[in-house]
Amino acid sequence: MASVMGVWAFCQTILHTILPPEFRFAFLKFFHKFFNFFTSYCYYDITEIDGVNTNELYNAVQLYLSSSAATSANRLSLNRSLNSSSITFGLSNNDRLVDSYNGVKVVWEHVITQRQTQSFSWRPLPEEKRGFILRAKKKDKTVVLVSYLDFIMEMAKDLRRKHQDRLLYTNSHGGSLDSRGQPWESVPFKHPSTFETLAMDPLKKAEIMADLLDFTHGESFYQRTGRAWKRGYLLYGPPGTGKSSMIAAMANYLGYDIYDVELTEVNKNSELRKLLMKTSSKSIIVIEDIDCSINLTNRNKNGVGKINYNVPSLPGSNRGEDGGNTITLSGLLNFTDGLWSCCGNERIFVFTTNHIEKLDPALLRSGRMDMHIHMSYCSFSALKILFKNYLGCEDDQLDGVVLKELEGVIGDAEMTPADISEVLIKNRHDKDNAVRELLEALKTKAKRNGMKSRERKTNEDEDKEHEKRALDSPKQDCDLLQESCNKCEEKDDENNTINKRL
Numbered sequence: 001m002a003s004v005m006g007v008w009a010f011c012q013t014i015l016h017t018i019l020p021p022e023f024r025f026a027f028l029k030f031f032h033k034f035f036n037f038f039t040s041y042c043y044y045d046i047t048e049i050d051g052v053n054t055n056e057l058y059n060a061v062q063l064y065l066s067s068s069a070a071t072s073a074n075r076l077s078l079n080r081s082l083n084s085s086s087i088t089f090g091l092s093n094n095d096r097l098v099d100s101y102n103g104v105k106v107v108w109e110h111v112i113t114q115r116q117t118q119s120f121s122w123r124p125l126p127e128e129k130r131g132f133i134l135r136a137k138k139k140d141k142t143v144v145l146v147s148y149l150d151f152i153m154e155m156a157k158d159l160r161r162k163h164q165d166r167l168l169y170t171n172s173h174g175g176s177l178d179s180r181g182q183p184w185e186s187v188p189f190k191h192p193s194t195f196e197t198l199a200m201d202p203l204k205k206a207e208i209m210a211d212l213l214d215f216t217h218g219e220s221f222y223q224r225t226g227r228a229w230k231r232g233y234l235l236y237g238p239p240g241t242g243k244s245s246m247i248a249a250m251a252n253y254l255g256y257d258i259y260d261v262e263l264t265e266v267n268k269n270s271e272l273r274k275l276l277m278k279t280s281s282k283s284i285i286v287i288e289d290i291d292c293s294i295n296l297t298n299r300n301k302n303g304v305g306k307i308n309y310n311v312p313s314l315p316g317s318n319r320g321e322d323g324g325n326t327i328t329l330s331g332l333l334n335f336t337d338g339l340w341s342c343c344g345n346e347r348i349f350v351f352t353t354n355h356i357e358k359l360d361p362a363l364l365r366s367g368r369m370d371m372h373i374h375m376s377y378c379s380f381s382a383l384k385i386l387f388k389n390y391l392g393c394e395d396d397q398l399d400g401v402v403l404k405e406l407e408g409v410i411g412d413a414e415m416t417p418a419d420i421s422e423v424l425i426k427n428r429h430d431k432d433n434a435v436r437e438l439l440e441a442l443k444t445k446a447k448r449n450g451m452k453s454r455e456r457k458t459n460e461d462e463d464k465e466h467e468k469r470a471l472d473s474p475k476q477d478c479d480l481l482q483e484s485c486n487k488c489e490e491k492d493d494e495n496n497t498i499n500k501r502l
Contacts, residue, residue, distance in 0.1 A: 042138050047131040054182065057149070060156035061132050065097060065108060066090045067159055101148050107135040157282075165189065166251065169259045171266065171275055183271075183278055189258060191248035197389050198249050199242060199382040199417040204373075211371060212254060216346065228342035232349040232368050236356040237375030240418030243352045246375065247286055256348070257283045263290075269331030273340050284348045291358045329360060337368045377414045380407045386417060390424035391431045402435055409439070412446035 015024075048058045075092040091097055091110035099106050113129045136144045169184040195205050215231045222229040233250075235243040251258050259279050266272050279285060334340060336349055351369060353359060363369065378386070383406065384395045395403060423441055427434035 040137055040139075041135050042141055044134040044136075044144075045131055046134065047129070057153070058130070058132065060153050061108070062090055063156045063159055064152045065099075067155075101151060102143065104136070104140045104143050104148070106140075106144065106148070109133045109135070166255065167257045169257065169279075171260075171262055173265070183275055184259065189248075189251065191252070193245040193248035194252050195249045197385070198245055199378060199385050199389075199421075200246075200375075201379055201381050208250075208371075208373065209253065212250060212348075215348070216254060219346070229345045230341060230347045230349065232336060232351070232370045234356070234364070234369040234372045235350065235352045235375055236372065237354070238377065238416060239354055240416035241375035241377065242417050243375050244288070246373070247284065247350055247352075250348070250350070251284055254284075254348075255282070259283055259285045261285060261287050263287060263327060263332075266327055268326040269328060269334075272327060272331055272335050276335055276340055277343055279344060279347065281345045281347060283344075284350055286350045286352075288352045289354070290351050290363075291353045291355050329362070333362060333368065336363075378410065378417045378420050380410050382417060383410060383420065386420055386424060387435075390421065390428050391434060393431055398431075398435060402439060405439055406435075406442065409442045409446050412449060413442040414449055415442060415445055 046055065046058050046061055048055055075095050077090050077092045091108070093110065093112045095110055097108045099108060109132065111131050111133055134144070165188040167186040168189040169186045171183055172185050173183065195209055198205060211231075219229060235246055237243065247258065250256075257280065259275075261275060263272075266275070276285075349368075351363075356364075356372075364372075387393055387395065387398070420438065423438045424434050427437055
């Protein structure tokens with residue numbers, strides 16, 4: 001054996017010396033073609049990272065195979081994410097799985113290899129190189145490429161919506177990419193808010209739910225009319241009226257992920273576009289308190305007909321070289337309704353604000369904020385929902401006289417659902433005491449609001465009276481001056497008469 005190996009090493013050295021590298025490469029290429037000519041299989045590589053972007057097909061295959069790996073594979077890779085409610089599993093390293101589709105059998109193999117050390121890269125890559133190898137017969141090549149891969153993508157979408165936890169994403173690092181080419185960090189979304197528990201007028205809730213369903217089923221409509229498949233909602237109202245709970249209820253109702261955009265972490269418009277490009281379909285993109293995130297409320301004119309959209313940023317936000325936030329109103333408008341907004345389907349934009357009058361009219365128009373939802377103070381119909389949520393009782397289980405008093409005073413009290421909820425939480429173990437204390441709180445708040453209203457009216461009347469006096473004062477001065485002039489003229493006439501007599 002040693003002699004044979006020595007002869008082989010000697011021959012290999014001679015071949016490398018005599019034959020140039022180009023000839024050896026051509027020989028190996030010819031050998032592979034000759035081998036592939038006689039084999040009945042073809043192979044497809046699906047890598048995790050395609051260039052600098054994450055390969056969506058890899059994620060879809062991984063999710064699709066996890067649904068059948070538990071019954072077919074002999075070795076599984078188990079994983080449970082932080083705060084996740086379920087265990088995920090998939091193929092182990094270099095393990096194989098046989099799958100069938102419409103009578104066509106294919107073999108999947110999960111390959112993980114160590115990546116070579118990077119000399120230079122614009123962004124770091126994972127140490128391991130992951131990918132799937134799909135083996136199928138040559139006669140089934142058309143079926144695999146035309147329908148099988150599309151079937152995997154659709155199955156992965158359904159599995160993701162049914163079994164995978166919904167996620168809440170945030171751009172805690174601005175718009176910079178991580179090692180896997182993603183600018184978002186995610187945690188499982190477990191907010192329990194639903195439209196059933198949302199303290200809001202039932203008719204208004206039914207209108208919003210119908211609008212959401214109409215949007216999700218309107219793919220053919222948006223394609224026929226040439227519109228991007230997206231919709232914008234503006235939630236405005238005082239603090240504590242349930243704007244965040246409304247967003248959570250929308251996500252739970254539709255089964256969408258949430259992307260919470262923190263504008264103060266974004267340096268410039270290009271990063272804002274990058275964030276939009278990395279969002280998935282069937283998602284809700286949220287910008288909360290848009291009037292407080294950065295100052296995009298007014299357009300400062302610099303010269304005739306020239307508008308400057310660059311405005312100073314708030315403390316704590318990222319700043320440009322000139323000390324100002326480089327996100328512009330134009331960039332935000334393009335983010336919501338420009339060419340970049342159509343790089344995904346079935347996405348909802350939600351904006352919240354406490355002061356709608358501070359927003360620029362360009363943000364409020366249809367196409368950017370299609371539906372304006374006023375989150376007002378708690379009404380009597382919303383109060384009955386709160387009774388059911390916190391006290392576990394319907395309105396017919398409470399004293400009718402007390403309900404009449406509550407209905408009469410709640411409109412003048414102007415209390416938010418958050419304030420009322422706090423009163424009910426403290427007394428949730430005693431229903432009668434909770435209702436009595438709430439009634440007293442509403443009466444006190446209504447009385448205070450009445451006094452403030454009367455003071456405001458008195459001040460307004462005084463202001464009107466002062467304004468009226470200010471307007472009448474010049475007129476009185478004119479009358480006095482005219483009277484003085486008339487007396488002077490009369491006196492002059494008397495003097496002239498006396499002089500004539502003399």
